[in-house]
Each structure stands twice: as C-alpha cells, then as structure tokens.
Amino acid sequence: MLKVDSIKKGIVIDHITAGMGYEIFTELKLDEVEYTTALIRNVSSRKYGKKDLIKIDNVVDLDLDMLGLLDPNITLVIIEGEKVVDKIKLSLPNEVKGILNCKNPRCVSTIEHIDDITFYLANEENREYRCEYCDAPYYPKRK
Numbered sequence: 067m068l069k070v071d072s073i074k075k076g077i078v079i080d081h082i083t084a085g086m087g088y089e090i091f092t093e094l095k096l097d098e099v100e101y102t103t104a105l106i107r108n109v110s111s112r113k114y115g116k117k118d119l120i121k122i123d124n125v126v127d128l129d130l131d132m133l134g135l136l137d138p139n140i141t142l143v144i145i146e147g148e149k150v151v152d153k154i155k156l157s158l159p160n161e162v163k164g165i166l167n168c169k170n171p172r173c174v175s176t177i178e179h180i181d182d183i184t185f186y187l188a189n190e191e192n193r194e195y196r197c198e199y200c201d202a203p204y205y206p207k208r209k
C-alpha cells in the first residue's frame with residue numbers, strides 16, 4: 067500500500083488510468099519543475115485493477131478541465147500537514163475553452179487563426195466534443 071505521508075503539503079493525482087501517467091506527467095510539465103514529484107506506474111488498486119499515480123510535493127494550480135479531458139477517472143487528493151484534507155473527483159468537462167483546436171481545415175477558426183475556441187461535450191460515452199464554430203467533432207486522445 068502506497069502512503070502519502072511523505073508529502074507535507076501537496077497533491078496526489080490518483081486513479082490515473084494505467085498507462086496515462088507519463089502523458090499527464092509531461093502534459094503538466096512536471097518533468098521540468100524543481101520541486102519533488104513522483105510518477106508511479108501500475109500500482110495495484112483493489113477497485114481499478116491497475117492505476118498510475120502522480121505525487122506532487124508542492125502547492126500547484128492544476129487545470130482541472132485539461133486533466134478531466136485527459137483522464138476523467140482521476141481523483142485529486144489534497145494534502146496539508148501530511149493529512150488528506152480534500153478529494154476532488156474529476157469528470158469530463160461539459161465545455162473546454164482554449165484547450166482543443168479544430169481540425170476542420172474549412173472552419174472559420176482555422177482560417178482566421180482563432181485560439182480560444184470553445185468545444186462542447188456532445189456525447190459523454192464516446193468522449194465526443196464539438197467545435198462552437200463548425201460543429202466538427204473532436205475526440206480527445208485516450209487509452
């Protein structure tokens with residue numbers, strides 16, 4: 067059993083789908099920071115079989131929309147004074163702004179180089195998002 071007691075104040079990104087940990091670790095640029103971080107892969111979990119886990123020994127602002135988009139199974143565990151003070155269960159965001167780019171070459175957002183596009187969740191089961199300008203579907207990558 068993995069313990070969080072080595073973190074005095076920080077965040078554990080728990081219940082990452084096994085195999086997604088490295089991608090999330092690099093997406094959060096945790097490979098570039100100075101404080102202590104740990105990526106732990108293929109942890110046995112009674113509930114999920116195997117999972118990945120990231121420990122961050124620092125107080126950081128995480129983009130929950132981006133994280134939820136990458137892996138909606140994630141639970142964030144907030145640590146303070148070596149104790150768990152909060153748990154946040156992520157889910158697929160209903161809409162995301164400025165994270166995804168439209169892949170339709172004829173979309174007005176592509177032609178006019180608009181960055182802050184909003185994509186709306188159209189189908190949760192298929193993880194399908196749609197562009198606010200042209201309605202083109204977008205499937206965020208997943209395992």
Ligand SMILES: [Zn+2]
Pocket residue numbers: 168169170173174175197198199200201202
């Ligand atoms: Zn579009």
